[in-house]
Amino acid sequence: MNIIAEHTSYLGEFLPIAVYVVIVLLTGVTMLSLPAILGPKKKIAGKGLPYECGVPLLGETRQRFSIRFYLVAILFVLFDIETVFLIPWAITYQELLGSLGWVVVAEMLVFIGILFTGYVYAWRRGGLDWD
Amino acid sequence: MDALVFLISGILMIASGLLVVTRKNPVYSAILLVVFFLLTSLNFLVLRSPFLAVIQVLVYGGAIMVLFVFVLMLLNLTEEELDEKVEPARKLLAGAGSVLLFALLAWAIHSSERIQAAGDTDLTGPVNDSAARAGETREIGQSLFSEHILPFEFTSILIFIAIIGAIYLTKTRSANERRTTEPAVEQPEERA
Numbered sequence: 001m002n003i004i005a006e007h008t009s010y011l012g013e014f015l016p017i018a019v020y021v022v023i024v025l026l027t028g029v030t031m032l033s034l035p036a037i038l039g040p041k042k043k044i045a046g047k048g049l050p051y052e053c054g055v056p057l058l059g060e061t062r063q064r065f066s067i068r069f070y071l072v073a074i075l076f077v078l079f080d081i082e083t084v085f086l087i088p089w090a091i092t093y094q095e096l097l098g099s100l101g102w103v104v105v106a107e108m109l110v111f112i113g114i115l116f117t118g119y120v121y122a123w124r125r126g127g128l129d130w131d
Numbered sequence: 132m133d134a135l136v137f138l139i140s141g142i143l144m145i146a147s148g149l150l151v152v153t154r155k156n157p158v159y160s161a162i163l164l165v166v167f168f169l170l171t172s173l174n175f176l177v178l179r180s181p182f183l184a185v186i187q188v189l190v191y192g193g194a195i196m197v198l199f200v201f202v203l204m205l206l207n208l209t210e211e212e213l214d215e216k217v218e219p220a221r222k223l224l225a226g227a228g229s230v231l232l233f234a235l236l237a238w239a240i241h242s243s244e245r246i247q248a249a250g251d252t253d254l255t256g257p258v259n260d261s262a263a264r265a266g267e268t269r270e271i272g273q274s275l276f277s278e279h280i281l282p283f284e285f286t287s288i289l290i291f292i293a294i295i296g297a298i299y300l301t302k303t304r305s306a307n308e309r310r311t312t313e314p315a316v317e318q319p320e321e322r323a
Contacts, residue, residue, distance in 0.1 A: 011132055078294055
């Protein structure tokens, strides 16, 4: 890896990821294209229908979803962003502990504390309940 | 190689961005937006910001996209509604607004002292300059938890407000009140 990084640019360090992306794309394309080339093509009436675990269709494909799903999604995004801040904190924790002392822990405790209040509020108001 | 990657991804970004706003079917727009986010992530890598690149995929490609898809499912527009003609005046207004926002952003970036200073950094050379390493996770953590501790703590308050707002908007009345005043929202069928 070092040899590659020395001879190419900074992006060369991410070559494994690029290889990974290419393999993933190739896998998907192969899985989709092979049946199209090799598979038999018989047109049966039921084939064009949406698949619903083998049972006859219930209603239409397009359905309005309850707003409750959206609340779950929003709460997920918000706590997702919280975790984003935990990553740089965890990585620099050792260094910062040396320069700032226990303030580092306090900083994160205040951050999580405020968000925990939000979590408790969401809990108490029934934001985590389905009914 | 950096310049080449930037050029290719830049062209693809503009193309996918244009496709996002011109597609009639919002589901195609959403998929193209994912492509756009991934290319943005690649651009962050070119700019030596691996942390932002990963966050771009996790938060934008993952979480924000979920919200977009949910809005599409909540609105659930039919084909007729999608075919509805938009007034030319409205299109023009939206276009002008976008151009104005773009100009504002470009001006803000152009006049930023920090960015002008960073412009002198050679990003194609080996990584040893402190400015070239500024985008790395360790450096971000260092400055975030020592210099910029106040904005960091305010972020938690911002997220806190967003939690309260989300709960307030969707849970304005208790479940008991809703049951007596209006029929429950139709649930998608449980599938095995």
